[in-house]
Amino acid sequence: MEKIVVVDDEREIADLVALYLKNSGYNVITFYNSIEARDYIMKNPPDLAILDIMMPELDGLELLKEIRETHYYPIILLTAKDQELDIITGLTLGSDEYITKPFKPLELVARTKALLRRSKVYEKINDRQKSIFIYKDLVIDYNNRECFINEEKLQLTNTEYKILEILLKNCGQKISSEDLFFQATGESYYDKACNSIATHIRNIRIKLGDSFDNPKYIKTIWGEGYIIEREN
Template sequence: MSDKILIVDDEVEIADLIELYLNNEDYTVFKFYSSKEALECINTTELDLAILDIMLPEIDGFTLCQKIRAKHTYPIIMLTAKDGELDQIKGLTLGADDYITKPFRPLELVARVKSQLRRYKKYNPAHSEDEQDLLTHSGLTMKLSTYECFLNEKPLTLTPTEFSILRILLENKGRVISAEELFHKIWKDEYYSKSNNTITVHIRHLREKMNDTLSQPKYIKTIWGVGYKIEG
């Protein structure tokens, strides 16, 4: 069965172009030009990934992202016509996994879709048949086979990207992992740049969910100018 991808963009030409390229990759596409039409699909269809434009009439992409995250953990990629850092940070903070700025190369978007789906399939229990495996650290427990995470026995709701970052840091306890290394381990693509703040925003969001602090971290420690680590 092919993966089901939601596209929401009020620019007809862009939505149709994305649909064409995803159909060529044998994905099942649900395309909408407005958020209101998309909401019914979100509430009734088991999706694997969403591509949301930020600048939508009536209900913007940020709000739609929040509505999805209230019930679902599948990856979300935000499309923005702005190259503004604040838009990118806001989207990631609200639970998006990645963003891409218009105009974009369709093949790059397809590559990012594939990258997100690889992780989602790997860590989501509905797609994974891996043997059970636990990663633990100071009250933090990750169950890889069922995509579950607990902090002091209370469940943590993580996006696929947040889960991936935390898993990598736990698997490499005591070793500093740079933002660039994290980026390549997660996305396995080459579109990283020094100005890319995607990892920084996800780390901050993880800390918020774990009630961790930058100044006195119990879990994720920042090594300035180098990267991040969880003490061994």
């Protein structure tokens, strides 16, 4: 269940907002004091926060500013109609939406749902981007265990993929044949394993269309192992 924090020193408004959100299936935590809300939020970040701008002790804009120093979940500001400057300031500081008082509770619920849906989409996109690593014209998708060269999918065996993944994740670091063999297969190194790794490296180079004499991707450090050098 998604958690929403509502912060408003006007109890009637805060309780009304909380009631409608709870009826829509959300876990709602209500604060009438912005200092208490800040202390809670910093330790227990919600999925979305609704902040009133005009509050004593710590106003909604200051609270928004502090939240945005470390967290990026959606935030809705509640503001009076004549607070145009506060609205602009809030959007500049990183609020995602604002609603002017008096407002229709169902509209607030609708905007909340829309922001949470959008947030989930962004999270998926970010996760997808984090799973992709690009090196020159080679692209590896760690989540789907796929590699592409010049936008064409490489047909790698499981061991070949694992070797390439290990070298790319350790870009700029030399990996010995022993370590490559163990990490790629999970088996203990043995006398002929070195030849096995060399054969896999050769096959990977062929599939990459790489040169054996002056490889662009996997370089051999004779007697020590293999490396994919960092890009300049």
